Amino acid sequence: MTTAPELRTLARHFDRRRFLTVTGAAAALAFATNLPAAGSAAAAALDPAKIVKDPFTLGVASGDPLPGSVLLWTRLAPSPYESDGGLPASRVTVQWELAHDSRFTRIAKKGSAVAHPEFQHSVHIEVKGLDADRVYFYRFRAGQWISGTGRTRTAPANNARLTEMRLAAVSCQAYHDGYYTAYGHLADEDLDVVFHLGDYLYEYAVTAVGGNRKYTDRRLPAHYNRETVTLDDYRLRYGLYKSDPDLIAAHAAHPFVVTWDDHETENNYAGDTPENDVPPEEFLLRRAAAYRAYWEHQPLRTPQQPEGADMQLYRRRQYGRLAQFDILDTRQYRSDQAYGDGWQVPGPESEDPARTLTGATQERWLVDGWRESKATWNVLPQQVTFAQRKDRATPDYKLSMDSWDGYPASRQRLLDGWQSAGQDNLLVLTGDVHVHYGFDIKADFDDPASKTLGTEIVTSSITSGGDGSDKPANWDTYMAANPHLKFYNGRRGYAVVTLGQDAARAEWKTVSAVTTPGAPLTTAGSFVTEAGNPGLKPA
Structure with missing residues (x-):
């Protein structure tokens, strides 16, 4: 964990003109937190079967609906009140499903994603190729654990005449x-x-x-x-x-x-x-x-x-x-x-x-x-x-x-x-x-x-x-x-x-x-x- 005094020390490594650029700010954050770039495969993989507590304690969410797409979110955190969320600094593969019904008998899309420790084991799934203005249900799986079910809805087509x-x-x-x-x-x-x-x-x-x-x-x-x-x-x-x-x-x-x-x-x-x-x-x-x-x-x-x-x-x-x-x-x-x-x-x-x-x-x-x-x-x-x-x-x-x-x-x-x-x-x-x-x-x-x-x-x-x-x-x-x-x-x-x-x-x-x-x-x-x-x- 980076403390406030350490932040003050780190800040002195960057002059104000450089810091106020995107590049300078990104470099400063990486320097301060020792976090690699998004999508890094540097961390070792964790077998999801070894997760012994429910990792879906923070639920699921969806957002920013588009006519043929929706964003699905979750974060793996067996112990959400701990700094590491209860997981080691390892990559975890998460399965996801999107269905037409809440019982998941009619699957519309499914896939997998990697939850990186660099991003606190959160996942952001941009699901594409969906029908416009349609209700869908979604869930995630990690090992034996299945998340709660979320309900989402895509936006209507841009030219749709809604009442x-x-x-x-x-x-x-x-x-x-x-x-x-x-x-x-x-x-x-x-x-x-x-x-x-x-x-x-x-x-x-x-x-x-x-x-x-x-x-x-x-x-x-x-x-x-x-x-x-x-x-x-x-x-x-x-x-x-x-x-x-x-x-x-x-x-x-x-x-x-x-x-x-x-x-x-x-x-x-x-x-x-x-x-x-x-x-x-x-x-x-x-x-x-x-x-x-x-x-x-x-x-x-x-x-x-x-x-x-x-x-x-x-x-x-x-x-x-x-x-x-x-x-x-x-x-x-x-x-x-x-x-x-x-x-x-x-x-x-x-x-x-x-x-x-x-x-x-x-x-x-x-x-x-x-x-x-x-x-x-x-x-x-x-x-x-x-x-x-x-x-x-x-x-x-x-x-x-x-x-x-x-x-x-x-x-x-x-x-x-x-x-x-x-x-x-x-x-x-x-x-x-x-x-x-x-x-x-x-x-x-x-x-x-x-x-x-x-x-x-x-x-x-x-x-x-x-x-x-x-x-x-x-x-x-x-x-x-x-x-x-x-x-x-x-x-x-x-x-x-x-x-x-x-x-x-x-x-x-x-x-x-x-x-x-x-x-x-x-x-x-x-x-x-x-x-x-x-x-x-x-x-």
Whole structure:
């Protein structure tokens, strides 16, 4: 395991100019962790028959559906709370099957893959040659052990004329803040796909009793009771999070499309700028470790495999002619937060036109994609609140410098690009803030009478922030200060969006508690926005 002092020593071997290149970052990670390149056969092979404990403790997952392809994931970890996952540093051959039925009597595809120790014995299977818009079932085998069964679904053909699709948006699942009850309910939903909008992992310490979970029947190892810094730390934390049975059930039930926010690495980092006062070179070593562990533990395709401290996570997915999804990364390329971060009075620093939340390349990619889109709905799964959000209705209001409010010129460029693209139906999906919001996106947020350009659906957290309440203390203030805010609820849960040809329906689902398991599910709000006539209206 590489310790924090060792990281500081290693960082000094790389000058800043070299480190900030992909090549330099990749070399630094290899130097720091002694990990060979992907696909290396250097490690000896382990006979799967010698695996004496169930290696599928972290479940199975699928993701990034395409019309004829889906990505299947698992990781072998007989002992997920140990650094090596309970396996030696050896290659293991894993068998996989994809079938038309859950009993696997009609096999569609099958094969084998090697789980490399260099990638924590995770496997990413890109299955091709499948039917479009088709439900499949999948499983893995290693020796005598067979994984649980996963259910996935390919995307429709790009030119398919769909009448409807149903998706969910989730985010923010701090393990130490409570139980993943919402994921148990999500597993029972009828969905085409789930979008995870960030904070899948938190870097903060988890106590022996699991924080707010208050375990009485077991104790977590002491190495969880510290902040994640090294590759070993991040891998162990994923082992803890992904061992949760409700999260396992949600992944097994639906394909996920994932993107990160800050806590998968460190709170409120911006590009190569850390939250705390450490050298950028040291932070980029940490970022490289975090990005590698993220890819190892998510159902992501080969183009998303990181190179050192760099990883292209933004990408486009199509669901027939009904929806185009442009999945953003608003963390890796952003300018540092203005005025030292937090809630601040906006001014010249935050309003500097040079500031960006997406980086210029991603911004051009997004606007160009809008111009070429043939979809009824253009959906933007991303991380932080897009609409303006004043903290009070008086002229001395403050805005969050970590959200799009801290980058208004960047937001305006996107809204200008949206209008120049000549599209009608913009739908932004957002996480991060641990509450449910429903916003109208205005051409001028300071003028309630200005044109409504789209809709923002903000999902609450799965657990982060504890139990919450239906009406947080600032409910009246926020509703008065932001007339484009149409819905606000502070409980934990997720959002379900049904896209149709004529309208989109948003349902905000909540659970009454996360600090105790088994809470029931409630639909706290239901709104619609009409195609060609944006703006949220009660359903």
